[in-house]
Amino acid sequence: MWSGRSRALLRVWELWPAGVPGRRLLSCNAASQARSNSPGCWNCGVPGAPGLGDGFFCPQCRALQPPDRARDYFSLMDCNRSFRVDTTKLQRRYQELQRLVHPDFFSQRSQTEKDFSEKHSTLVNDAYKTLLAPLSRGLYLLKLHGVEIPEGTDYEMDKQFLMEIMEINEKLAEAQSEAAMKEVESIVRAKQKELTDNVGKAFEQDDFEKAKEILTKMRYFSNVEEKLKLKKIPL
Numbered sequence: 001m002w003s004g005r006s007r008a009l010l011r012v013w014e015l016w017p018a019g020v021p022g023r024r025l026l027s028c029n030a031a032s033q034a035r036s037n038s039p040g041c042w043n044c045g046v047p048g049a050p051g052l053g054d055g056f057f058c059p060q061c062r063a064l065q066p067p068d069r070a071r072d073y074f075s076l077m078d079c080n081r082s083f084r085v086d087t088t089k090l091q092r093r094y095q096e097l098q099r100l101v102h103p104d105f106f107s108q109r110s111q112t113e114k115d116f117s118e119k120h121s122t123l124v125n126d127a128y129k130t131l132l133a134p135l136s137r138g139l140y141l142l143k144l145h146g147v148e149i150p151e152g153t154d155y156e157m158d159k160q161f162l163m164e165i166m167e168i169n170e171k172l173a174e175a176q177s178e179a180a181m182k183e184v185e186s187i188v189r190a191k192q193k194e195l196t197d198n199v200g201k202a203f204e205q206d207d208f209e210k211a212k213e214i215l216t217k218m219r220y221f222s223n224v225e226e227k228l229k230l231k232k233i234p235l
């Protein structure tokens with residue numbers, strides 16, 4: 001009985017020092033797996049390597065691979081991780097990717113590839129839309145820097161700004177003619193342009209608090225834009 005207990009103790013002591021390097025070994029493996037980025041082709045098993053068409057396809061059997069969820073939208077859309085985005089280049093990249101992964105091109109392929117192509121296509125659409133509009137691009141970039149503005153939370157806005165928004169909303173509510181609508185539209189557009197320029201500068205200076213404040217303002221104006229669109233739809 002006694003000897004059994006000491007054997008058990010011994011085992012504990014043997015395990016203890018062994019556990020530490022063991023864990024280290026595990027994290028090493030995880031790191032090297034992350035480096036190679038893929039456990040290998042799901043179809044033929046060839047080890048993960050940058051393959052055809054941006055790593056979307058297996059270099060050996062050409063099967064479409066699943067989307068890399070760790071890849072951010074900027075990398076996927078081949079843009080620098082910055083607020084200033086070349087929208088012409090973005091659009092070109094979007095078309096190029098859709099030509100690679102769109103479900104229409106996979107109708108004759110296996111169900112697995114059909115599913116992957118749906119996922120890729122959705123991801124490419126989301127990435128494109130997010131990076132195209134300044135507000136969503138800014139919010140996304142902020143999120144990559146670990147800063148989020150939860151929906152529905154009122155950032156501490158200055159009174160002057162809230163008054164400005166109230167006035168524009170009133171103007172919109174009262175607008176009865178096309179000219180009056182156009183006036184509101186041009187005010188909002190000018191404001192958004194100014195804010196977009198300013199948020200670009202804030203990001204260039206890595207001033208994320210400033211960027212957060214400006215993006216919150218942009219969100220208010222974006223709400224006005226939504227209301228404008230709804231009002232424009234003829235009943």
Ligand SMILES: [Zn+2]
Nearest residue numbers: 041044058061
């Ligand atoms: Zn393969």
